Amino acid sequence: SEERSSWFTKLRNGLRKTGSSIAQVFTGTQIDDALYEELEAALLMADAGVKATEFLLNDLKRRVKEAKATEPAAVKALLADAVTELLKPLEKQLTIGEASPTVMMVVGVNGAGKTTSIGKLTRHLAEAGEKVLLAAADTFRAAAREQLAVWAGRTNVEIVSQEGGDPSAVTFDAVVAGKARRCDVVIADTAGRLPTQLHLMEELRKIKRTIGKAQDGAPHEVLLVVDGNTGQNALTQVKAFDDALSLTGLVVTKLDGTAKGGVLAAIARERPVPVYFIGVGEKLEDLETFDAREFANALLG
Numbered sequence: 001s002e003e004r005s006s007w008f009t010k011l012r013n014g015l016r017k018t019g020s021s022i023a024q025v026f027t028g029t030q031i032d033d034a035l036y037e038e039l040e041a042a043l044l045m046a047d048a049g050v051k052a053t054e055f056l057l058n059d060l061k062r063r064v065k066e067a068k069a070t071e072p073a074a075v076k077a078l079l080a081d082a083v084t085e086l087l088k089p090l091e092k093q094l095t096i097g098e099a100s101p102t103v104m105m106v107v108g109v110n111g112a113g114k115t116t117s118i119g120k121l122t123r124h125l126a127e128a129g130e131k132v133l134l135a136a137a138d139t140f141r142a143a144a145r146e147q148l149a150v151w152a153g154r155t156n157v158e159i160v161s162q163e164g165g166d167p168s169a170v171t172f173d174a175v176v177a178g179k180a181r182r183c184d185v186v187i188a189d190t191a192g193r194l195p196t197q198l199h200l201m202e203e204l205r206k207i208k209r210t211i212g213k214a215q216d217g218a219p220h221e222v223l224l225v226v227d228g229n230t231g232q233n234a235l236t237q238v239k240a241f242d243d244a245l246s247l248t249g250l251v252v253t254k255l256d257g258t259a260k261g262g263v264l265a266a267i268a269r270e271r272p273v274p275v276y277f278i279g280v281g282e283k284l285e286d287l288e289t290f291d292a293r294e295f296a297n298a299l300l301g
């Protein structure tokens with residue numbers, strides 16, 4: 001559809017540099033060591049990291065041999081297959097279960113696009129007919145609460161917010177309010193933090209435990225929002241937040257910008273947390289489900 005192709009264009013434009021430098025590798029006439037060396041450099045430049053790059057090169061050589069490919073163009077097509085297969089396990093639909101409410105906790109470093117992504121996610125869920133309640137668990141920064149309130153206003157959903165005090169307590173109240181108001185989904189925003197800030201990571205664990213006390217089996221989702229432009233840092237964040245909180249999914253943002261995109265290959269290889277959504281812009285509608293084949297095509301230019 002037109003809508004689908006417009007986000008694909010945004011994604012492809014975002015990955016343009018990566019796409020053209022990978023595509024460049026296949027413009028010659030021969031399949032030789034130089035081609036594989038150039039490809040290795042291009043994948044590393046695209047943030048795929050050493051492990052995923054090595055994996056992809058070996059996988060590609062196997063495919064080339066099997067297919068008895070003789071043209072660089074054919075090798076490129078096989079690379080698209082290899083990347084797709086590597087990224088496939090990251091594909092997952094976010095589903096809202098029977099629990100009422102389904103509770104989602106959203107975490108990430110400052111500036112990753114957490115609040116924006118919550119706004120987009122809220123719109124997505126509200127459009128699907130879910131009654132959403134937002135919980136502003138960043139009790140410390142007024143600006144963060146205000147920004148979340150703006151998104152709540154734009155998407156026409158309720159918000160539980162509190163100045164000061166314990167983020168766990170606010171989240172607890174929000175889950176209880178979500179039950180009382182018969183909401184389908186409660187989304188808890190949390191203050192941005194670095195995984196190296198250990199006391200703040202402990203605070204997240206506490207919020208998670210508290211959500212479980214407010215409702216059995218919750219939180220149902222623990223989502224990390226990562227900036228797709230931060231390269232190998234994004235992988236480091238996925239590992240650290242997953243170690244601390246057992247993530248259920250990722251939102252990878254800013255893939256419309258100057259992202260290199262290869263970091264998804266690194267994530268797939270080293271810490272395959274599902275990618276529920278990718279962010280391809282600053283507007284409410286700029287949220288898309290992750291499709292491995294389309295992403296691979298965009299990545300390869």
Ligand code: GDP
Pocket residue numbers: 108109110111112113114115116117192253254255256257278279280281282286
């Ligand atoms: P937070 O600190 O993690 O809550 O980050 P924000 O949600 O405030 O986002 C930080 C900046 O990134 C804002 O200027 C957003 O508009 C921008 N942003 C968020 N997601 C995307 C995206 O997918 N694409 C682009 N281009 N910008 C984004």
